Amino acid sequence: MSLSTSLADAKNLLSDLVARYRHRVDYLAIRLEEAEGTDILLRGNKVETLSEGISIGGQVRACYKGGWGFASFNRLSSLTEQVEAAIAAARLVGDEETTLASVEPIQASCHLPLSGTDPRQIPLIQKKALCSHYAEILRSVDDRITTTSVRYGDSAQRVILATSDGTLIEQSWVDLEMRFAATARNGETVQTGRETTGSRKAYEDLEQLDTQVQSAAQRAVEALALPPVKGNTYTVVIDPILAGLFVHEAFGHLSEADMIYENPDLMEVMTLGRRFGSPELQIFDGAAPEGHRGSYYYDDEGVPATTTQLIKDGVLVGRLHSRETAGKLGEAPTGNARCLNYHYPPLVRMTNTWIERGTTPVADLFHGIKEGVYARNWLGGMTNGEMFTFAAGEAWMIRDGKIAEPVRDVNLSGNVFTTLADIEAIGDDFYWDESGGCGKGGQNGLAVGCGGPSLRIRNVVVGGEALDEE
Template sequence: MATLPPNVKDLLADLIARYRSQVDYLAIRLEAAEGADILFRGNKIETLSEGIAIGGHVRACHKGGWGFASFNQLATLKERIEEAIAAAQLVGDEETLLAEVPPIQDTCILPLSGTDPRQVPLADKKALCQHYGEILRSISPQIATISVRYGDSAQRVILATSEGTLLEQSWVDMEMRFAATARNGETVQTGRETTGSRKAYEDLIGLDEQVRSAAQRAVDSLALPPVKGSTYTVVIDPILSGLFVHEAFGHLSEADMAYENPDLLETMSIGRRFGSPELQIFDGAAPAGHRGSYVYDDEGTPATTTQLIKDGILVGRLHSRETAGKLGEAVTGNARCLNYHYPPIVRMTNTWIERGNTPVKDLLNDIEEGVYARNWLGGMTNGEMFTFAAGEAWMIRKGEIAEPVRDVTLSGNAFKTLADIEAIGDDFFWDESGGCGKGGQSGLPVGCGGPSLRIRNVVVGGEAMD
């Protein structure tokens, strides 16, 4: 088990006291982590590893300039502090603006409700991956390739700052990803499923039906006609709604994106209307039990729930202490780092659209020709533009679900799409499978949620056809 010295908090306090007068702000973050990583692809194990990492980083701010140094030998901490301070003093030439946060002294251990994955032998985890791989392969001879990815990570983090914060947090995170690709001549289709948990290893067991459905979708899609590219009214399920609010809108709500981009800051101006009065969007780590949940962020700011859109109007954005200070807004507790190799940056936590009042079956009403899409295969965003690939889709004809179709991609402008939401379903689902990437820090656990949505004027299947 990865451990830090028993007197490490005293060491940090002594070093902070020695160097705090040289800069406006000084923070030391220590981390002890351990985890397992398994990749089963084709018919063999390609990755099978367990690892332990102990390290940390130092952040110093002087006259608005930041210095950063990471390390994996505690004996070099004094030298890394001096490096970070020297860098901050070299680049700082303005004013340090950090929103005020009361100093915190606390210890928070996220409890598990079941088995800790560290207590499960690596051989058992390997056997679980092979079991799911055999299920993927068994569905059809048309399955060409399969992959099963397993990962778990346990982290213990200690944060000490020049403002008096001394904080310890620990948690365990688990994730599995399944993919099957089917081939028939030149036609290739893929089915995917992902799952994650911060509660128990048992959450990764007994997923046979979920795994089987990924492979079956890939095989079934081979015989489906591709969707005719056009602009449709689309109904999407809660999983796609969660993906949309995270990827297409959530990143635009991260305040470092805005204050570094005056055009985006103007577009994302507080008080601007983006949707109907029924539209409510939130982000927050305060709701317990989700993969993006925590008590304090990586700057020691208490977790919150931030309403981003209220009654269709932009009312908030996500902040670190620096972005809140520079924009004169309240801190939200959204400064996060993947591990000690990186500094905290503004990141989403759990992001969701609140459920609406329209019964799900009524979302199809009066749609002469449209598309119903559920689950996801992948996607990409570029600023306010997005493209997502649906895992499954059907045509809607005369208000009813009709024939299934494949190769369904949904494209558009995030702001226009929010305005084009016609109805919000009364259902809701949390997707705990997300791993978010930003600034080179990929795989940060997040949660996404939402209800089914009815959206007009969505470009489906590529370019719209006249």
């Protein structure tokens, strides 16, 4: 049964099942999903993956006395049994109280609009040719390029969600992503350049990337001859891409209320009203701003998308919620419950996370720095609680307030809370990075947007060991 051919039937089926079983639990949600996608991976001049697929499936979530039951399935004929299985599981584990923030029931049908060509209209052979074209650019930059990879992925998802609160939503969107990497080798020295881009708007967004792809390979080659950075604590200027990565990885995950609720120490640190940075610092997350990879109309619990201010004038004022975390902490739901697909239950996840632009002209960020580091773009990174380490894609020394010689192997490390307090100036530029694929709880590659201005940060530990991509 295809959702597209029998949408009305599917909606009626879900509404009937919810009506029949709602009295047995405190909350019941049934989600059906149809997804269509392409996956291509070229490593060197070898095709490792070339596939198109369609999947149809669904999930049932039931809550009873605070206990959750979950069932996922890919045979619609087994839907009734799956509902009963999820209810049985919830009734088995529930022994407290179900606390879900209340929301208005919503009946809606919405589709995220495309501004150009739908990738599903493009033949697989044409997508493969695009990948081969970019792979050839990577290889042709220099004969010291030893390995290259080009990844292409697109997916179109259509979802129907029915809940025992009376919500019935149909929602659909298309997502595209490409990743490029080139590794150059000279004797023992190995350097990698990467570029990633994504879109929810048009296939055309992936067609004009020659310059970007070439620069990834050129950076790898040029870095072979660069001196490694001398490890030290520096004042650092980072570009908007690294600022977006920092706010997402280092701060955003700590704002997800399920992390806070389950960790008393973090709850203490993330106390609303606590100062984390200068009065100029503003941090937001939200799916309401249109046109980004983390944008949507309703989350996977049927809660309308919002924009949530997390830090206002340097002070913590908000966090990201599912209905359950909002209910347990007595706060308003923010529309941040998201799942990758029907195999997984929704978790509290970021959407588009950004630091608001500041007032300092970018050139002025370098003034007065006797010896520092200017870092742009990213190669990889990792976070562990409050601690983070990011590898910069390219970097230069700053000497006497001016950008000086380029250096390689620049890794920036620190404690997120100390680093927020150490932001000395916020640039008046801003860039949205749509390359993000976020991982949490085994659900990797969820589309997100990150944004920010250039930042000047004091006391950053800079070391010279290379990091792999997360």
